[in-house]
Amino acid sequence: MNDEENEVFSGAVSSQPQMVNVQTSGPMYVVERSSAPQVIGILVILYNILITAAGLFSLAALAFISDLDESAGIEALPLGIFFVTIILSLIPAGLGIFGGYKMFQYKKQGLWIVLGSIVLGWIISIINSAFTSDYVGTGEAAFDAGFQGICGLFCVAICGIIVCIPLFMANSGLE
Numbered sequence: 001m002n003d004e005e006n007e008v009f010s011g012a013v014s015s016q017p018q019m020v021n022v023q024t025s026g027p028m029y030v031v032e033r034s035s036a037p038q039v040i041g042i043l044v045i046l047y048n049i050l051i052t053a054a055g056l057f058s059l060a061a062l063a064f065i066s067d068l069d070e071s072a073g074i075e076a077l078p079l080g081i082f083f084v085t086i087i088l089s090l091i092p093a094g095l096g097i098f099g100g101y102k103m104f105q106y107k108k109q110g111l112w113i114v115l116g117s118i119v120l121g122w123i124i125s126i127i128n129s130a131f132t133s134d135y136v137g138t139g140e141a142a143f144d145a146g147f148q149g150i151c152g153l154f155c156v157a158i159c160g161i162i163v164c165i166p167l168f169m170a171n172s173g174l175e
Contacts, residue, residue: 034166036165036172037104037111042100044096044103044114045104047096049093051093055090058082058086081135085131085132088124088128089124096113096114096118099113099114100114106173106174106175108175111163111167122149122153125152126149129147133145
């Protein structure tokens with residue numbers, strides 16, 4: 001056997017690395033995310049926190065309303081209906097807070113959750129106006145629910161456009 005057959009590796013080790021010329025595919029630009037999803041997410045969270053606080057305040061005031069007497073011939077809203085309408089209004093508010101938090105994190109899923117909570121709130125408002133029409137409205141449940149539905153449709157459209165502002169931007173950063 002000679003020494004060449006015993007050698008596994010051959011060559012010299014240099015302490016200086018070799019430079020390899022690799023060309024990039026094009027210029028790389030650093031693009032900043034828009035702050036619109038975060039701003040709108042915070043506004044959605046604040047609005048729904050106010051709605052939730054108003055609903056909880058209404059639940060706390062429910063005990064005081066039961067002590068009121070029926071004066072001037074006005075029939076009081078039954079406490080059961082009042083309680084159900086408050087609880088139903090808290091559902092879209094909770095969804096709105098969650099969706100606003102997701103929007104703040106640049107998640108497109110949050111935008112869809114907020115839009116869903118807006119539509120759910122619209123549907124619940126129609127149902128609430130139908131249930132309370134004898135006590136608050138004209139007494140015609142179908143008329144009150146229809147009026148609430150048509151007028152609420154404009155509010156839903158405006159709120160939906162405001163929430164969708166990040167989708168209109170070129171670089172909203174939503175994932």
